[in-house]
Amino acid sequence: xxxxxxxxxxxxxxxxxxxxxxxxxxxxxxxxxxxxxxxxxxxxxxxxxxxxxxxxxxxxxxxxxxxxxxxxxxxxxxxxxxxxxxxxxxxxxxxxxxxxxxxxxxxxxxxxxxxxxxxxxxxxxxxxxxxxxxxxxxxxxxxxxxxxxxxxxxxxxxxxxxxxxxxxxxxxxxxxxxxxxxxxxxxxxxxxxxxxxxxxxxxxxxxxxxxxxxxxxxxxxxxxxxxxxxxxxxxxxxxxxxxxxxxxxxxxxxxxxxxxxxxxxxxxxxxxxxxxxxxxxxxxxxxxxxxxxxxxxxxxxxxxxxxxxxxxxxxxxxxxxxxxxxxxxxxxxxxxxxxxxxxxxxxxxxxxxxxxxxxxxxxxxxxxxxxxxxxxxxxxxxxxxxxxxxxxxxxxxxxxxxxxxx
Amino acid sequence: xxxxxxxxxxxxxxxxxxxxxxxxxxxxxxxxxxxxxxxxxxxxxxxxxxxxxxxxxxxxxxxxxxxxxxxxxxxxxxxxxxxxxxxxxxxxxxxxxxxxxxxxxxxxxxxxxxxxxxxx
Numbered sequence: 001x002x003x004x005x006x007x008x009x010x011x012x013x014x015x016x017x018x019x020x021x022x023x024x025x026x027x028x029x030x031x032x033x034x035x036x037x038x039x040x041x042x043x044x045x046x047x048x049x050x051x052x053x054x055x056x057x058x059x060x061x062x063x064x065x066x067x068x069x070x071x072x073x074x075x076x077x078x079x080x081x082x083x084x085x086x087x088x089x090x091x092x093x094x095x096x097x098x099x100x101x102x103x104x105x106x107x108x109x110x111x112x113x114x115x116x117x118x119x120x121x122x123x124x125x126x127x128x129x130x131x132x133x134x135x136x137x138x139x140x141x142x143x144x145x146x147x148x149x150x151x152x153x154x155x156x157x158x159x160x161x162x163x164x165x166x167x168x169x170x171x172x173x174x175x176x177x178x179x180x181x182x183x184x185x186x187x188x189x190x191x192x193x194x195x196x197x198x199x200x201x202x203x204x205x206x207x208x209x210x211x212x213x214x215x216x217x218x219x220x221x222x223x224x225x226x227x228x229x230x231x232x233x234x235x236x237x238x239x240x241x242x243x244x245x246x247x248x249x250x251x252x253x254x255x256x257x258x259x260x261x262x263x264x265x266x267x268x269x270x271x272x273x274x275x276x277x278x279x280x281x282x283x284x285x286x287x288x289x290x291x292x293x294x295x296x297x298x299x300x301x302x303x304x305x306x307x308x309x310x311x312x313x314x315x316x317x318x319x320x321x322x323x324x325x326x327x328x329x330x331x332x333x334x335x336x337x338x339x340x341x342x343x344x345x346x347x348x349x350x351x352x353x354x355x356x357x358x359x360x361x362x363x364x365x366x367x368x369x370x371x372x373x374x375x376x377x378x379x380x381x382x383x384x385x386x387x388x389x390x391x392x393x394x395x396x397x398x399x400x401x402x403x404x405x406x
Numbered sequence: 407x408x409x410x411x412x413x414x415x416x417x418x419x420x421x422x423x424x425x426x427x428x429x430x431x432x433x434x435x436x437x438x439x440x441x442x443x444x445x446x447x448x449x450x451x452x453x454x455x456x457x458x459x460x461x462x463x464x465x466x467x468x469x470x471x472x473x474x475x476x477x478x479x480x481x482x483x484x485x486x487x488x489x490x491x492x493x494x495x496x497x498x499x500x501x502x503x504x505x506x507x508x509x510x511x512x513x514x515x516x517x518x519x520x521x522x523x524x525x526x
């Protein structure tokens with residue numbers, strides 16, 4: 001019974017991690033521009049992240065190491081520096097985008113320009129980390145994040161042609177704007193396969209003192225949770241395809257176009273639901289990324305860490321999240337466009353994947369860490385596929401950014 | 407035991423299980439005709455910088471000495487004979503509060519973190 005409760009909590013929590021400004025913005029853009037044609041990218045990204053999250057959880061439960069600990073210990077400090085620096089940079093950009101997402105939600109709600117909200121949002125997020133415990137943050141993000149289900153409800157109420165939706169799950173070549181199509185596919189993959197997600201998940205497994213008895217729960221949480229998140233992203237895509245395209249919006253270049261999505265379905269409440277979904281999903285993600293920055297540095301250098309400790313007892317750890325949150329608020333406070341930043345950081349996330357995923361191939365096959373629970377054939381094939389995908393993405397991201405970016 | 411593989415970069419804890427850092431470096435004694443014998447582990451930014459190269463090592467040592475005084479001009483060392491247990495972490499029979507390893511965290515606590523309301 002306790003395990004069942006834990007699984008359902010984990011499933012709901014992973015939605016909080018999965019659905020953030022990146023997956024919402026990229027899914028909405030893709031739907032508006034290419035109707036259902038890019039659903040395959042969401043599906044592919046979701047399958048990849050299921051494998052990585054399951055492995056991160058299994059690694060933590062069996063070896064009692066987080067992924068960051070494992071990379072440092074297995075490959076040494078000099079090799080660890082590369083994924084460390086890349087992840088810190090990508091997380092910084094993604095966190096700035098999340099703060100921007102909350103700020104846009106607040107601008108939509110109040111009419112006060114988004115840049116004025118950046119610092120208050122960062123402060124509020126900091127306050128949650130400063131005073132909250134891991135459980136409080138996890139459960140709070142999870143329960144409030146359920147509001148994003150409104151996209152799935154909206155998608156169903158719009159009665160899409162499900163045959164066409166299913167057809168979108170199969171990759172096809174675009175009929176127009178090929179560069180833009182592939183750029184969006186890359187951004188969707190970057191938004192779905194986020195390093196912060198699986199690294200955060202492994203830290204959470206250690207915070208929750210997982211052991212081998214959690215392996216089943218881990219598999220269920222990774223599979224169901226990420227599918228749940230992917231379903232909501234597909235919901236966003238379907239709603240955007242049916243509503244925005246019908247209103248003649250094919251190119252989303254401004255956040256102000258987005259609330260329109262839910263209004264034809266729910267009327268005024270559609271506006272409220274959109275603002276709440278955007279604000280809550282992005283705020284939850286900002287909290288998780290803030291924590292992940294601190295986890296990463298503290299684990300990499302071996303400092304005392306833990307969100308359940310008082311800041312006095314882990315001053316290094318709490319200093320890292322404090323500095324990260326306020327630094328990430330700066331670009332938004334200076335007026336950098338949150339949507340452009342989001343799309344840019346999702347593409348960069350995709351490009352950084354090889355650095356964080358290549359270690360999985362070694363860590364999950366090393367008996368000294370995972371013993372008999374090492375990767376099977378399918379899991380290894382998945383990792384190799386993701387690494388190959390990561391290398392392709394790393395090579396094509398920059399040219400696509402130039403030719404296909406918005 | 408393969409020292410570089412099994413000891414280097416492992417988590418170090420003190421006898422109270424406080425996480426105090428990673429094994430950033432190893433100090434070995436070369437003995438003629440016999441395999442080298444490990445005598446201590448090193449922790450801290452100077453050792454890490456030395457792993458990147460001679461020059462970063464010198465810069466970090468100078469910076470550490472300037473910020474922390476003479477106590478911090480050399481890397482922190484823990485004698486190998488203090489090892490208690492090697493498992494997920496390496497436990498040493500020391501108390502971190504009696505070393506200089508956490509000086510910077512203590513400084514942060516006393517001057518920054520501890521002064522913010524609600525630090526516990």
